[in-house]
Amino acid sequence: xxxxxxxxxxxxxxxxxxxxxxxxxxxxxxxxxxxxxxxxxxxxxxxxxxxxxxxxxxxxxxxxxxxxxxxxxxxxxxxxxxxxxxxxxxxxxxxxxxxxxxxxxxxxxxxxxx
Amino acid sequence: xxxxxxxxxxxxxxxxxxxxxxxxxxxxxxxxxxxxxxxxxxxxxxxxxxxxxxxxxxxxxxxxxxxxxxxxxxxxxxxxxxxxxxxxxxxxxxxxxxxxxxxxxxxxxxxxxxx
Numbered sequence: 001x002x003x004x005x006x007x008x009x010x011x012x013x014x015x016x017x018x019x020x021x022x023x024x025x026x027x028x029x030x031x032x033x034x035x036x037x038x039x040x041x042x043x044x045x046x047x048x049x050x051x052x053x054x055x056x057x058x059x060x061x062x063x064x065x066x067x068x069x070x071x072x073x074x075x076x077x078x079x080x081x082x083x084x085x086x087x088x089x090x091x092x093x094x095x096x097x098x099x100x101x102x103x104x105x106x107x108x109x110x111x112x113x114x
Numbered sequence: 115x116x117x118x119x120x121x122x123x124x125x126x127x128x129x130x131x132x133x134x135x136x137x138x139x140x141x142x143x144x145x146x147x148x149x150x151x152x153x154x155x156x157x158x159x160x161x162x163x164x165x166x167x168x169x170x171x172x173x174x175x176x177x178x179x180x181x182x183x184x185x186x187x188x189x190x191x192x193x194x195x196x197x198x199x200x201x202x203x204x205x206x207x208x209x210x211x212x213x214x215x216x217x218x219x220x221x222x223x224x225x226x227x228x229x
Contacts, residue, residue, distance in 0.1 A: 043221040105159040
């Protein structure tokens, strides 16, 4: 069966520090991968998605970036964090076969920027 | 353009009451898929159900039931005899060819079930 991992689970970082969040999927190949952010009490904001190694689509311009160095690895980064980057970051995957596929989510990372 | 509207921001019920969460969607595609997810306080989104646009049959799973009506572009979710453990944020979502690789999520409805 497929599983999705995210780490760290929680993170407290000072403003201006770098960020690296990692997501890995097991038990599948060539998945579509997604990064979402959820501010407190709010809905899901799609940040990036990837349909293959090295292929990144950005949905919202900001100081975050994403990379997909391996088929089942998706990394979210920032060179300098802002206070507004605080939130709950969710990674998700979906089989690459089409629109009928269900998206599955990881456990998330809670980021607090102080 | 595709859109998913969950007009109810928060709902509060007393345990054992029935509650319906509304979801209205917009799409120009004739083939599409609708989903419901549950986000408990722990944060992880849990997939509940998927429905395709050609299957309007309602579905029941235990205390959960879903009513899909293409005529009103709605895919509502009912919890019967609600329990405290049902307290969560519930998201409705849409996947279609226009959106391609993306699944479009509604803003979510926060359900509070009081003992």
